[in-house]
Amino acid sequence: GVEREKIRVVYNGVDERFQPGDKKRAREGLGLPHNRxxxxxxxxxxxxxxxxxxxxxxxxxxxxxxxxxLVGDGTLRECLEKQANETGLEGQVLFAGSRSSQEIPVWMNAADLLVLPSFSEGRPNVVLEAQACGLPVLATRVGGTPELVTDGSDGLLVDSGDTRQLADGIITLMSDESYRRQLGRGGRESIQKRGLTWEASALRIKEIYQEVRCQYSRR
Known part of the structure; x- marks a missing residue:
């Protein structure tokens, strides 16, 4: 394998469009109710x-x-729509379909909570984008997600596939606005402290190229 000292890690950045915004205005623009x-x-x-x-x-x-x-589309949509209908959730689940990347910050600013209930993940950029918007995150502790979310500090983590834990997480954040705000601030501060922008990522890659070039120029 590759020697550890030869490995450099460059994290993804977050587009500068992802910023905290006015929730009321975002909901009005998307035609969403204000009281949900x-x-x-x-x-x-x-x-x-x-x-x-x-x-x-x-x-x-x-x-x-x-x-x-649910913003997005895919092979499971029909099954999910059927599940929502059969469990009486027609008025509680909105299938928004695929949306342009330009719209996603507006959807995030309209929301109270981002949820990522995955069974497997890499290092999900959607978590970083939510944190950049100051949106609290409820996610499963899989893949690289725990690198991004510190449970109880800038989000909540639950076990994948555990419906009860996920429901309890929603209830906790639904019933405690001050805690939601605290987690949202924590996520935003985490992004700022780590400098997770695309500009910072590009500069880091440039530094690595310069490091490699210097090493080879000495040979």
Whole structure:
């Protein structure tokens, strides 16, 4: 294998479009109700994302104030729509379909919580984007997600596939606005402290190229 001292890690950055915004204005622009606790998922509607678990969690929360929005499309959409209908969630789950990348910051600013219930992940940029918007994150502790979310500090982590934990996380954040704000601030501060911008990532890559060039020029 490759020697450890030869490895350099460059993290993804976050586009500068992802900034905290006015929730009321965002909801008005998207035609969303102002009086609903809005949980947002952004990504592909495919089995690995754990969305069937999410809909079951929404069913267990059993609160008409809750609105779950799925932004994205995929092979699982028809099954999820059927699940929502069969469990009486027609008024609580909104399938928004695929949206342009330009719209995603608006959806995030309209939401109260980003949820990522995946069974597997790499290092999901959607978490970084939510944190940059000051949006609290509820995610499963899989893949690289725990590198981005510190449980109880800038988000909440639950076990993948555990419907009850996911439902309890939603209930906790739904019932405690000050805690939501605290987690949202924590995520935003985490992004700022780590300098996770595309400019910073590009500069880091440039530094690595310069380091390699210097090493070879000495030979």
């Amino acid at each position: 606790f809005t949980v947002l998922f952004v990504g592909l509607l495919v089995p690995i994302k754990g969305l069937e678990v999410l809909l079951e969690a929404v069913h267990q929360v059993d609160d008409e104030r809750l609105l779950c929005i």
